[in-house]
Amino acid sequence: MTELLVVSSGTGPNSSSRLLGSRLAEAAQSVLAERGEPVIVHHLELRTIASDLANHLVTGVPSAKLEDAFAQVRAADGVIAVTAVYNGSYTGLFKLFFDALGRDLLRGRPVLPAATGGTARHSLVIEYAMVSLFYYLRALVSSVPVFAATADWGASVGLDARIDEAARAFVELVLTSHPDKTDPSFDVSDFTTLLGG
Amino acid sequence: MQIGLFSVGDVTTDPTTGRTPSEHERIKATVAIARKAEEIGLDVFALGEHHNPPFHPSSPTTLLGYIAAQTSKIMLSTATTLITTNDPVKIAEDYSVLQHLADGRVDLMLGRGNTGPVYPWFGKDIRDGIDLAIENYALLHRLWREEVVDWEGRFRTPLHGFTLAPQPLDGVAPFVWHGSIRSPQIAEQAAYYGDGFFHNNIFWNMGHTKQMVHLYRRRFEFHGHGPADTAIVGLGGQFFARKNSQDAINEFRPYFDVAPVYGHGPSLEEFMAETPLTVGSPQQVLERTLSFRDHVGHYQRQLFLLDHAGLPLKTVLEQLDILGDLLPELRKGFAEGRPAQVPDAPTHASLVAARDAAAIQEPELVATGAAR
Numbered sequence: 001m002t003e004l005l006v007v008s009s010g011t012g013p014n015s016s017s018r019l020l021g022s023r024l025a026e027a028a029q030s031v032l033a034e035r036g037e038p039v040i041v042h043h044l045e046l047r048t049i050a051s052d053l054a055n056h057l058v059t060g061v062p063s064a065k066l067e068d069a070f071a072q073v074r075a076a077d078g079v080i081a082v083t084a085v086y087n088g089s090y091t092g093l094f095k096l097f098f099d100a101l102g103r104d105l106l107r108g109r110p111v112l113p114a115a116t117g118g119t120a121r122h123s124l125v126i127e128y129a130m131v132s133l134f135y136y137l138r139a140l141v142s143s144v145p146v147f148a149a150t151a152d153w154g155a156s157v158g159l160d161a162r163i164d165e166a167a168r169a170f171v172e173l174v175l176t177s178h179p180d181k182t183d184p185s186f187d188v189s190d191f192t193t194l195l196g197g
Numbered sequence: 198m199q200i201g202l203f204s205v206g207d208v209t210t211d212p213t214t215g216r217t218p219s220e221h222e223r224i225k226a227t228v229a230i231a232r233k234a235e236e237i238g239l240d241v242f243a244l245g246e247h248h249n250p251p252f253h254p255s256s257p258t259t260l261l262g263y264i265a266a267q268t269s270k271i272m273l274s275t276a277t278t279l280i281t282t283n284d285p286v287k288i289a290e291d292y293s294v295l296q297h298l299a300d301g302r303v304d305l306m307l308g309r310g311n312t313g314p315v316y317p318w319f320g321k322d323i324r325d326g327i328d329l330a331i332e333n334y335a336l337l338h339r340l341w342r343e344e345v346v347d348w349e350g351r352f353r354t355p356l357h358g359f360t361l362a363p364q365p366l367d368g369v370a371p372f373v374w375h376g377s378i379r380s381p382q383i384a385e386q387a388a389y390y391g392d393g394f395f396h397n398n399i400f401w402n403m404g405h406t407k408q409m410v411h412l413y414r415r416r417f418e419f420h421g422h423g424p425a426d427t428a429i430v431g432l433g434g435q436f437f438a439r440k441n442s443q444d445a446i447n448e449f450r451p452y453f454d455v456a457p458v459y460g461h462g463p464s465l466e467e468f469m470a471e472t473p474l475t476v477g478s479p480q481q482v483l484e485r486t487l488s489f490r491d492h493v494g495h496y497q498r499q500l501f502l503l504d505h506a507g508l509p510l511k512t513v514l515e516q517l518d519i520l521g522d523l524l525p526e527l528r529k530g531f532a533e534g535r536p537a538q539v540p541d542a543p544t545h546a547s548l549v550a551a552r553d554a555a556a557i558q559e560p561e562l563v564a565t566g567a568a569r
Binding site (some may be wrong): 051054055058060061063064067184186187188189190191 | 290331386388400401402406409412416420458467
């Protein structure tokens with residue numbers, strides 16, 4: 001069973017980020033289906049944990065909802081991460097989440113970056129902002145990201161093909177990766193090892 | 198079951214009046230609170246250690262020594278003693294003297310400290326926090342048990358032919374608790390030595406506290422100190438109570454909302470739901486506190502944080518009166534269903550008795566100082 005998680009940072013209930021995330025997940029699902037791989041898709045809309053993220057920023061303590069969100073990332077074989085473009089970069093909410101997540105949860109985990117914006121002029125945000133963030137977190141960044149401008153949603157060609165191509169590259173990466181799904185929070189080495197360290 | 202207070206010693210503006218107490222006032226207030234704690238029948242008063250404003254307790258044994266002189270029954274402890282940035286030799290010396298002055302009414306809780314700049318001020322690096330806690334305690338443990346210590350480690354200058362003066366009272370080291378919120382290595386350390394494990398339990402959800410305590414209990418048994426349910430566990434907690442629960446909420450909310458640690462974050466209601474904080478009637482405090490056992494099993498020490506966030510001394514003393522009235526019920530509740538094999542927290546008297554009993558059984562082991 002392959003588990004995919006769509007993390008989207010749109011602020012409205014029907015945001016274009018959520019929509020792009022769904023389209024990418026569906027495309028990945030059909031590619032996996034072609035290969036006979038069963039798949040479950042979960043959606044994490046960051047707007048539903050926005051106040052938890054803000055509280056975590058000032059207290060350092062994750063709420064139960066936030067711990068659940070981290071657990072969803074830990075359980076995922078791959079993450080589709082979608083943000084809107086605000087002032088030339090990912091949104092503050094998007095960054096808050098990946099800051100709260102810490103250094104280890106994306107390590108070795110396939111990530112498909114995707115972004116939405118008003119016009120295609122913003123599309124390099126993926127290469128200039130998102131990819132560097134995910135590289136820093138040592139994620140396995142899929143080589144074909146997707147940017148959807150507002151006009152793309154009404155265009156007869158283009159976006160569907162880009163989604164399909166991105167999904168294929170992402171699935172390839174997911175099927176060949178083995179991200180760590182265990183939670184080391186309460187693991188411990190024997191004390192004699194610690195003493196020797 | 199020991200019930201007591203722990204204080205971090207913050208000097209915080211009272212948000213309802215805008216008045217900030219002086220450090221002098223807060224230091225004197227700490228003494229008044231400790232005396233009151235003894236008066237209402239509490240078992241433990243524990244003081245934090247900090248080396249940066251807005252906290253005053255940079256010299257805990259000075260303050261605890263003064264409190265020892267003003268009290269006669271209450272156990273004095275720390276919350277926590279910084280095992281990372283203090284020289285373990287100085288800890289051994291300071292707490293040996295305190296133990297003598299207080300006639301054994303002393304134990305310690307060791308912690309690492311999480312304020313980055315404090316480490317370099319004392320010549321250390323916060324990234325070595327765990328390694329410092331492990332090495333420094335290994336030395337402290339020997340200093341209190343071996344007459345002549347030869348030592349070489351990574352973090353302090355070597356010792357050759359060092360003898361601690363004064364030796365601990367009656368030749369028995371103060372009992373040690375290891376405090377940690379989320380480092381399994383520290384739970385393992387407590388388990389390895391058969392020492393106590395304390396979870397501060399005031400910022401995180403009970404599920405998290407439970408996992409840390411269970412890790413410690415499991416490893417306590419693994420290291421051969423006895424069954425997991427006989428391990429020595431302490432928990433923190435905090436409450437604000439008034440006869441009428443709505444009055445408690447109305448009075449505490451302005452302090453909560455801007456409190457140094459969790460202020461400007463979650464609402465009071467969210468924090469009460471997610472952490473053990475109880476703001477309400479004495480009955481609610483009683484029920485919530487007694488429910489901790491359902492998560493961590495029967496335990497040995499419950500400390501409350503009541504003196505913080507700018508609450509005036511008068512209010513803190515009123516909270517202590519409320520706690521004093523609750524004590525009989527709390528003690529009765531904690532005793533209910535407690536299996537006979539669950540021990541009390543060690544005291545100086547019980548440690549002396551245990552040492553003497555062991556000496557009768559294994560004279561040669563104790564004589565060579567090899568007993569752990």
